[in-house]
Amino acid sequence: MQRCAITKCNDYTSESLYKAFNEIIRNTDFPDVHGKKVLIKPNILSDALPEKAITTDARAIEVLLHILNERGAIAIYIGDSPATQTGKLSLSLSSLDKAAEREKAIICDFRSDNRIHEIDGLRLPMASILDNVDIVISFAKFKTHQLMSATGAVKNMFGTIPGLNKSPLHFRYRTPESFASFLMKLFDECHVDYAFIDAVIGMEGPGPGNGDPRHVGLLMGSENAYALDKAEAVIMGYESVPLIKTAEKLRPGITESEYPLIKPEEVIIEDYARIGKGKKNTLRSIIGASIINVFHRHDYGRARPEFIADKCKACSRCVNICPAKALSIENGHVKFEKKKCIRCYCCHEVCPFDAIKVR
Numbered sequence: 106m107q108r109c110a111i112t113k114c115n116d117y118t119s120e121s122l123y124k125a126f127n128e129i130i131r132n133t134d135f136p137d138v139h140g141k142k143v144l145i146k147p148n149i150l151s152d153a154l155p156e157k158a159i160t161t162d163a164r165a166i167e168v169l170l171h172i173l174n175e176r177g178a179i180a181i182y183i184g185d186s187p188a189t190q191t192g193k194l195s196l197s198l199s200s201l202d203k204a205a206e207r208e209k210a211i212i213c214d215f216r217s218d219n220r221i222h223e224i225d226g227l228r229l230p231m232a233s234i235l236d237n238v239d240i241v242i243s244f245a246k247f248k249t250h251q252l253m254s255a256t257g258a259v260k261n262m263f264g265t266i267p268g269l270n271k272s273p274l275h276f277r278y279r280t281p282e283s284f285a286s287f288l289m290k291l292f293d294e295c296h297v298d299y300a301f302i303d304a305v306i307g308m309e310g311p312g313p314g315n316g317d318p319r320h321v322g323l324l325m326g327s328e329n330a331y332a333l334d335k336a337e338a339v340i341m342g343y344e345s346v347p348l349i350k351t352a353e354k355l356r357p358g359i360t361e362s363e364y365p366l367i368k369p370e371e372v373i374i375e376d377y378a379r380i381g382k383g384k385k386n387t388l389r390s391i392i393g394a395s396i397i398n399v400f401h402r403h404d405y406g407r408a409r410p411e412f413i414a415d416k417c418k419a420c421s422r423c424v425n426i427c428p429a430k431a432l433s434i435e436n437g438h439v440k441f442e443k444k445k446c447i448r449c450y451c452c453h454e455v456c457p458f459d460a461i462k463v464r
């Protein structure tokens with residue numbers, strides 16, 4: 106059976122990380138990287154300071170790069186394509202550029218180098234580097250996610266679709282379940298060999314872009330990204346999350362795994378600020394959601410985003426990413442056409458000024 110290793114890692118010092126990575130590698134089926142080209146796909150939702158816990162921490166990535174070099178990888182690439190960046194890929198705030206330089210890794214901007222793949226009948230651009238490496242590692246961040254409840258190693262590969270090309274997919278796959286089934290097909294196409302989650306400092310509350318950092322003190326790794334994501338959801342205190350529920354329904358047994366070190370049930374964080382925490386399904390909300398579903402033929406039983414005028418800087422990031430064309434800027438503020446909104450929360454994800462709330 107496949108294995109999922111969870112180990113304590115209380116801080117981002119090289120010593121703690123090196124020890125934790127090696128413990129994980131010893132206790133799972135980590136690929137032999139000797140003589141191989143390796144791609145690491147971190148979660149760089151936006152280039153942000155490490156203390157915001159938005160990105161996979163550059164210190165953790167640097168130690169992983171060091172280990173891959175020690176083990177004889179002949180070339181290591183790091184890549185992503187944040188939807189919010191329009192110019193050249195910049196990784197200076199996250200310090201990932203310096204980490205890559207020190208360990209001689211090559212940074213790839215997926216937006217400038219991609220090729221078309223066919224997934225679910227769609228022709229989608231995806232990072233070309235996926236076709237040119239021997240080993241792919243997804244390195245996610247332990248974070249909540251407004252639409253999917255949690256974001257992990259499987260969803261992390263959504264970033265292989267460059268920039269704003271991701272946005273229309275939210276319009277096509279409007280429910281968390283349909284989006285999850287698409288993510289599974291995309292994940293298959295990426296041929297991921299191994300996955301890590303940086304859970305030293307996670308994000309709780311309104312993730313993945315505007316939540317609060319939370320010390321979790323763990324590093325996690327597995328050859329089975331679904332098992333890893335399930336472990337993350339359990340530790341956050343969810344009974345289930347849409348990706349895992351959908352994956353277990355479509356591919357029974359997919360999350361089965363042994364836990365040779367810490368078991369997720371042993372480290373559940375009861376007071377983790379989960380998405381939807383504390384909201385109970387009342388008869389009124391269930392009937393309301395059902396009526397809405399009948400009219401819209403998909404699950405709109407979710408809260409609309411709210412735009413906080415005082416905080417808005419009219420930067421247009423939400424306008425550019427909104428797949429439903431529900432947003433525009435008028436007189437220095439966001440104009441929101443509520444009827445068009447499909448509750449994908451892309452706007453909330455990219456707002457750098459915390460001016461969008463989902464309650």
Ligand code: SF4
Nearest residue numbers: 427446447449450452
């Ligand atoms: S307004 Fe926000 S939540 Fe609504 S469709 Fe646009 S991006 Fe999605």
Ligand code: SF4
Nearest residue numbers: 417418420421423456
């Ligand atoms: S709501 Fe946020 S993302 Fe949208 S224009 Fe205002 S500041 Fe920019």
